[in-house]
Structure formats: C-alpha cells, structure tokens
Amino acid sequence: MHVPQVHIRWKTLAAVAVGGALLISGCGGGDDDDGGKGGGDTSQVEVFSWWTGPGEADGLNAMKADFEKKNPGTKFVNAAIAGGSGTQAQAVLASRLQNRKPPDSFQGHAGAELLDYIKQGQIESLDAFYDENNLRQAYPQQLLEQISYQGKIYSVPVNIHRSNMLWYNPGILKDAGLSGPPKSVAEFITALKAVKDKTGKVPLSLGAQWTANHLLESVLLGDLGTDAYNALWKPGADWGSAAVTKALTDFAEIMKYTTAEAASTDWQGASKAVVDGKAAFNIMGDWAYGYFTGSAPNGLGKKDGTDFKYAASPGTDGTYMWLSDSFTLPKGAPHRGGALAWLKVAGSKEGQDLFNPKKGSIPARKDADKSLYKGYLEYALNEWNKPGIKLAGSFWHGVYSSKRWHADIDTAVGLFLQNKDVAKLQSALVTAAKNNNTQ
Amino acid sequence: MTSPDVTPPVARESIEGRGRRGRRAWRRRAPRWLPGLLLLSPSIVAIGLFVYGLIFWNTRVAVSGKHDMVSPYGFDKGKNFVDLWDVPSWPGAVRHALLFTAVFVIGALVLGFFLAFLMEKGIKAEAGFRAIYLFPMAVSFIASGVVWRWLMNPAPPERAVGLNQLFNKLGLGALGNDWWQNPRLGMAAMALPAIWQMSGYVMALYLAGFRGVPEDLREAARVDGASEWKVYRYVVLPQLRPVTLSALIILGHISLKVFDLIMAIAGKQIITYVPAVATYVEVFDRGDPANGATIATYLLVAVGLLVIPYLVWSVRAERER
Numbered sequence: 001m002h003v004p005q006v007h008i009r010w011k012t013l014a015a016v017a018v019g020g021a022l023l024i025s026g027c028g029g030g031d032d033d034d035g036g037k038g039g040g041d042t043s044q045v046e047v048f049s050w051w052t053g054p055g056e057a058d059g060l061n062a063m064k065a066d067f068e069k070k071n072p073g074t075k076f077v078n079a080a081i082a083g084g085s086g087t088q089a090q091a092v093l094a095s096r097l098q099n100r101k102p103p104d105s106f107q108g109h110a111g112a113e114l115l116d117y118i119k120q121g122q123i124e125s126l127d128a129f130y131d132e133n134n135l136r137q138a139y140p141q142q143l144l145e146q147i148s149y150q151g152k153i154y155s156v157p158v159n160i161h162r163s164n165m166l167w168y169n170p171g172i173l174k175d176a177g178l179s180g181p182p183k184s185v186a187e188f189i190t191a192l193k194a195v196k197d198k199t200g201k202v203p204l205s206l207g208a209q210w211t212a213n214h215l216l217e218s219v220l221l222g223d224l225g226t227d228a229y230n231a232l233w234k235p236g237a238d239w240g241s242a243a244v245t246k247a248l249t250d251f252a253e254i255m256k257y258t259t260a261e262a263a264s265t266d267w268q269g270a271s272k273a274v275v276d277g278k279a280a281f282n283i284m285g286d287w288a289y290g291y292f293t294g295s296a297p298n299g300l301g302k303k304d305g306t307d308f309k310y311a312a313s314p315g316t317d318g319t320y321m322w323l324s325d326s327f328t329l330p331k332g333a334p335h336r337g338g339a340l341a342w343l344k345v346a347g348s349k350e351g352q353d354l355f356n357p358k359k360g361s362i363p364a365r366k367d368a369d370k371s372l373y374k375g376y377l378e379y380a381l382n383e384w385n386k387p388g389i390k391l392a393g394s395f396w397h398g399v400y401s402s403k404r405w406h407a408d409i410d411t412a413v414g415l416f417l418q419n420k421d422v423a424k425l426q427s428a429l430v431t432a433a434k435n436n437n438t439q
Numbered sequence: 440m441t442s443p444d445v446t447p448p449v450a451r452e453s454i455e456g457r458g459r460r461g462r463r464a465w466r467r468r469a470p471r472w473l474p475g476l477l478l479l480s481p482s483i484v485a486i487g488l489f490v491y492g493l494i495f496w497n498t499r500v501a502v503s504g505k506h507d508m509v510s511p512y513g514f515d516k517g518k519n520f521v522d523l524w525d526v527p528s529w530p531g532a533v534r535h536a537l538l539f540t541a542v543f544v545i546g547a548l549v550l551g552f553f554l555a556f557l558m559e560k561g562i563k564a565e566a567g568f569r570a571i572y573l574f575p576m577a578v579s580f581i582a583s584g585v586v587w588r589w590l591m592n593p594a595p596p597e598r599a600v601g602l603n604q605l606f607n608k609l610g611l612g613a614l615g616n617d618w619w620q621n622p623r624l625g626m627a628a629m630a631l632p633a634i635w636q637m638s639g640y641v642m643a644l645y646l647a648g649f650r651g652v653p654e655d656l657r658e659a660a661r662v663d664g665a666s667e668w669k670v671y672r673y674v675v676l677p678q679l680r681p682v683t684l685s686a687l688i689i690l691g692h693i694s695l696k697v698f699d700l701i702m703a704i705a706g707k708q709i710i711t712y713v714p715a716v717a718t719y720v721e722v723f724d725r726g727d728p729a730n731g732a733t734i735a736t737y738l739l740v741a742v743g744l745l746v747i748p749y750l751v752w753s754v755r756a757e758r759e760r
Contacts, residue, residue, distance in 0.1 A: 091723055098508075116726055120508050202598075209708040261594040263620045263708055278598065404507075407724040411528045414709025418531075418622045428527060 044075035045338030048103035059358035102330035109398030155326035205279035207270035222315030223247035290360035323397035405436035500732035551641025584703020591618035648682035
C-alpha cells in the first residue's frame with residue numbers, strides 16, 4: 001500500500017514548508033523594531049485597524065491626511081487588516097501584543113471588549129490625555145461612564161453606531177394593516193403576527209447566529225427599559241429575575257416569526273430582504289443604512305422613505321444603544337509621541353467630522369458640524385445630542401461584555417436556537433453572568 | 440561501516456597526491472549515513488520543533504490551569520479533561536463530529552467503491568471519467584464550502600435557492616429539506632459536500648486495488664464455475680481489504696479534524712459546532728488556552744486511536760511480506 005506513505009511524505013513536506021514560512025516571516029517581522037522604547041518618538045506612527053472596507057477606508061484616509069497636515073514630521077503607517085468586524089485583525093493583534101511588538105495605536109470597540117488588554121497591562125490609561133486635551137467636556141458624560149473601567153478611561157472613541165434600529169418595509173406594513181412601526185415589544189409581536197397572517201411575507205428577517213444576539217439585546221432593552229438593561233452588566237446583577245424571564249419569553253416568541261434559512265444568511269442578506277419586499281422587519285445596526293442607500297457594488301441603491309423606513313427598535317425610543325470604534329495607547333508603543341499625536345486627531349472635532357460622513361456613522365463628540373450629516377445620519381446625530389436621551393451600551397458589539405462573556409452568551413443563544421427552551425437559556429445567561437461579571 | 444579499502448596504503452600514496460589523501464581519510468572516517476542525515480536534517484529539525492515540539496507544548500498547556508491570558512500555567516492534574524464535559528457547547532460538538540464522521544466515511548467509501556466498480560467493468564472514456572471524479576479533490580473545502588452553503592439553503596419554496604429550488608423545478612418539491620439546519624440530523628447533510636469531495640479519491644484507491652487483482656485469479660475462479668458475483672465476493676473483495684482499511688483511516692482522520700468546511704458553510708454557529716471549531720473559539724474568542732489545548736489533545740488522541748493500530752498493522756504486514 002503506497003498511499004499512506006505518500007501521505008506522510010506530503011505531510012513532512014508541508015511541515016517543512018510551513019516551518020520555512022514561519023522562519024521567513026519571523027525574520028521579516030524584526031525590521032519594524034527600529035524606534036527607541038517609550039519616550040516621545042514622533043518620527044512615525046503605526047495605526048492598526050480593520051478599516052479596509054468601502055467608506056471606512058476613505059474615512060481613515062481623510063483622517064490620515066489631516067494628521068499629516070498637523071504633524072508634518074511624523075510618518076503615518078496604515079497597518080489595516082481586512083476582515084469584517086475585525087476578527088482576523090484581532091487574532092493578528094493578539095499575537096503582536098503577546099510578542100511585545102505592539103503597534104503605536106490600535107482600534108478596538110470601546111468598552112468591556114478592551115478588558116482583556118487592560119487586565120494584561122497591554123494598554124495605558126488615558127486619563128491624563130483626556131485632561132490635557134479637554135476631552136472630558138467634549139464627550140457625553142454617560143458615554144465616558146460607560147467606557148470607564150475602575151474609574152479610568154482606556155480609549156478614544158471616534159465614531160458612534162446605533163444598534164437598536166428597526167428597519168421596515170412600508171408597503172408590507174400597509175398590506176398587513178399596520179399604521180406604523182410598533183412602539184413596544186408587545187406591539188411588535190402583534191405586528192409580526194399580522195404580517196404573517198395577512199401578507200404571507202417573512203415577518204422578521206434574521207441572519208446567522210450573531211444576528212440573533214443582536215436581536216436579543218434590542219429585545220432586552222425594549223422589555224426591561226434602559227436602567228434595568230444597563231444594570232444587567234454591573235456586578236451583582238440579577239439575570240434570574242422575572243423581568244428577564246418575560247423578556248426572554250418575548251424573544252422566544254419573536255423568534256417564531258423569523259426566516260427558516262437564517263443560519264445560512266449573513267446580516268446583509270437579512271437586511272436586504274426588507275428593501276427587496278420579501279420581509280417586513282429587520283433589526284440591525286445603523287450600518288444597514290449605508291448598505292441600503294449606497295450605490296453598487298457595495299450598496300443596493302434603495303430609497304429611504306419608499307423602499308424602507310426606520311425607527312428605534314420596539315420599546316427603545318429615547319434610548320441610544322451605542323457602539324463605538326476607538327483607539328488605544330499600547331504600553332511600550334514604539335513611537336509614543338506619534339501615537340499621542342494620532343489620538344489627538346482621532347479625538348478632535350475635525351478628525352471625527354472628516355471620518356464619520358464617509359464611514360456612515362456619527363461623531364462621538366457632542367460638537368460635530370451638523371451640516372455634514374444628511375439623511376439618516378442627520379436623524380442619528382439629533383438623537384445622539386437630544387437632551388434627555390439615555391445611553392445604553394451594546395453588549396454584542398463590545399461595550400458591556402468582555403470577549404469571554406460575549407462568547408458565553410453567544411453559545412447560550414446558539415443552543416437556544418436548537419432547543420427553544422427559555423428556562424435553559426435563562427439559566428445559561430445566569431451562569432455566564434456569574435462567571436464573567438467581575439468588573 | 441565503511442567499505443574496506445583494498446588498495447595498499449603505499450601504492451595509493453604513490454598514485455594520489457597528499458591533498459587527496461586527506462579528503463579520502465575524511466571520507467573513510469565519515470559514516471555512510473552522514474550525507475543522508477545531513478540532507479534530512481532540516482526536515483527532522485522542523486518536524487521535531489513544529490510537530491512534536493508543538494504537540495508537547497499543547498499537552499503541557501492542556502494540563503495547566505491557564506484559563507486566561509494572565510494567570511500562570513501551573514499544573515492541574517488533568518482536571519480540564521473532565522471539566523470540559525461541563526462546557527455547554529462541548530457534548531454537542533462531539534455528537535456532531537461523530538455523526539459527521541459516520542455519514543461521511545461510510546458515504547465516501549460506498550460511493551467511491553461503486554464508482555471504481557463501474558470503471559473496472561470497462562467503460563468508454565475511462566480516463567475522462569476518472570479525471571472528472573477526481574477533480575473535486577483539487578478544490579479546497581473553503582472554496583467548495585461557499586458554493587455548498589448556497590446549494591444547501593433551506594428556504595421554503597417561495598424563496599428557494601440551490602438544491603431546494605432544483606427539486607421544486609423538477610417537481611420533486613417533497614425532497615426539499617432543512618439540510619444542515621435540521622437540529623437533529625443536520626450534520627449528516629454537512630457530510631454531503633465532504634462525500635462529494637473525497638469519493639473520487641476513494642475511487643482512485645479502489646481502482647488501483649481492482650487493477651492489482653491478477654486476471655489469472657479471476658479466470659481460475661471462472662473456470663471452476665464461479666458466477667461473476669461469486670468471483671467478486673470470494674476472489675476480488677478479500678484482496679481489497681487493505682485498500683478499505685487505509686481509505687477508512689484517511690477519511691476518518693480528515694473527518695475528525697474537519698474545520699474549514701464547517702467554517703465556510705456555517706461559521707462558528709452552535710448548530711454545526713465541532714471540536715476543531717471549538718478549539719478556535721476557546722482560544723481566540725474566549726481567550727482560554729487551557730480549554731483549547733484540551734480539545735486539541737482529545738482530537739489528537741481520537742486520531743491516534745484510528746491511526747496507530749493501522750500503522751502497527753501495516754508494519755507487521757510489511758515484515759511478513
């Protein structure tokens with residue numbers, strides 16, 4: 001029998017090839033270690049992000065141009081790594097941090113997602129930086145509270161996306177005899193039933209497992225209210241309460257009206273079903289707006305108001321469930337001076353006004369130039385700056401849950417999608433909170 | 440070690456210069472296996488480091504208490520191997536892997552054997568068919584996974600795409616189903632792309648096996664009055680046992696480690712969670728190296744249970760020959 005031996009020989013060859021590649025890449029990795037440690041080296045700045053997609057890459061370039069104008073002596077090195085929501089980038093980043101070769105500044109979702117870096121002592125607190133640059137007044141107070149860990153701030157938020165958004169097809173709602181978007185979770189369930197009975201369309205389009213998590217956070221917020229939702233992520237929170245049971249029961253009910261093929265669809269497919277007239281509702285973050293209205297090949301070229309409309313997800317009007325991309329200062333950044341100069345641009349009004357219209361998000365600062373934001377972004381900016389607006393952090397998008405808590409909730413929801421057992425879901429969420437809620 | 444030098448030393452010195460003598464002396468002292476060893480040493484070092492070194496390190500992490508990036512390694516006496524069964528997603532992952540393996544291995548073996556059997560009966564343009572059946576193996580699981588993800592879409596008739604749409608168009612709507620999104624038997628559907636991909640390879644193995652059975656044997660059986668069925672049952676098939684065994688091993692270890700196919704079709708969703716995906720999730724998403732290494736060790740043991748008896752058997756068989 002020759003085959004197994006061939007197989008083993010190939011394995012050997014593959015091992016040698018991979019080993020060689022590793023050695024080569026190991027050698028190649030050494031040449032970025034030129035600057036002195038710490039200090040105020042401003043000769044260059046290496047900015048690590050996952051902004052490579054349409055819109056976001058343009059926004060980053062606009063900020064880069066602004067940075068180069070303000071810091072003529074500093075070379076800007078764009079170390080962006082492709083891959084949606086940064087999964088690949090984060091794996092690369094983790095290995096760079098482990099090898100103590102951090103970039104000068106890296107992107108991360110503001111909030112608890114940075115906890116791992118904080119606990120490992122890989123990023124510095126930016127309190128002094130905030131004070132020097134008067135940033136504490138520039139950002140909403142609630143936002144700063146929600147991204148602080150033990151009273152300290154570790155990153156500079158650049159933009160704000162909204163998670164609790166309901167997208168709907170006005171035509172299908174009319175056919176179902178609904179006068180407008182539902183205002184509460186209970187109304188939502190009635191509306192879903194009406195769509196199912198009267199139109200035969202998909203009541204609520206849903207994508208792969210993570211979009212169920214996204215839906216869950218909107219349902220929790222809608223049923224519990226902002227304060228109770230925010231309290232869930234604080235130490236000693238009670239996930240076993242009757243209120244949570246009620247919210248999870250509603251979640252289970254809502255799930256009955258979702259698409260059968262959800263698991264093989266990503267968020268784009270699920271959101272597209274609304275503007276294509278196949279589904280009545282979809283709950284997705286406000287990045288869907290850019291996808292709907294953008295021109296081909298990256299957008300669908302649909303019209304706001306006729307092809308689709310939007311509202312806060314049921315029961316969450318008056319609350320902005322936010323998520324944010326932010327930049328950090330790694331400990332031992334090779335060009336600390338350059339990194340601080342970059343953070344200054346990232347936290348500035350000009351920098352954020354250059355970046356956000358292109359990315360399709362709004363500035364985290366309160367003093368943005370309103371004339372730059374049109375369509376949905378105008379609405380979003382008004383909501384963000386509305387007096388009395390309440391802020392809630394999106395757990396799924398990294399504000400309230402550490403990576404492990406996030407993964408444990410994902411598992412609980414994934415198992416629920418199989419067994420549809422609310423009691424099991426709740427006890428899994430209680431366990432996840434017990435194991436991870438230790439801030 | 441070295442071959443005895445037959446030329447007397449004096450004569451040699453007169454023939455060759457002093458410099459040459461030095462080189463010769465080196466050659467005499469250098470054992471014959473040395474050049475071979477030197478040639479192999481890069482791969483020995485690489486395998487030692489990157490295969491066995493990493494297996495050692497993985498096992499070390501698996502028996503450590505390093506459940507996050509900051510705590511020290513320590514030693515927890517294999518507690519992880521027990522505790523893993525309390526991780527909510529793990530029992531399902533094992534169940535999925537077993538179901539996938541059973542369907543994939545049996546499916547690929549049966550289909551591969553059947554294809555080889557047809558070829559063996561002598562068809563026209565055999566080389567062409569052989570190439571067609573082998574082609575899928577040249578495609579990576581990641582690439583074919585993207586296509587199969589679309590083919591096995593469980594949408595109901597009004598939105599159907601892929602295979603379900605095909606069934607509808609052919610009037611076979613009743614065959615439309617949930618594919619891998621069926622909560623109980625989904626992993627059986629997940630095995631379809633793998634069967635498609637690997638059955639050509641199994642066919643090639645069997646075809647070689649069939650060709651290895653001398654025509655004389657069959658003739659002899661026929662002369663003795665055996666029917667064609669009996670020729671296969673009692674003459675050809677017994678000679679194919681080694682082929683079946685090695686195909687079983689090759690498919691089995693691919694199947695237990697399956698990762699790319701699942702990631703391409705379903706990603707990290709619980710519905711098709713398998714141990715290799717769990718390793719990734721534990722290490723990169725949950726930041727738990729000890730759990731990830733424990734799962735990797737379980738995988739290694741599972742593959743070892745399959746491969747080691749086979750290696751022992753084949754070494755013994757070779758010695759007997």
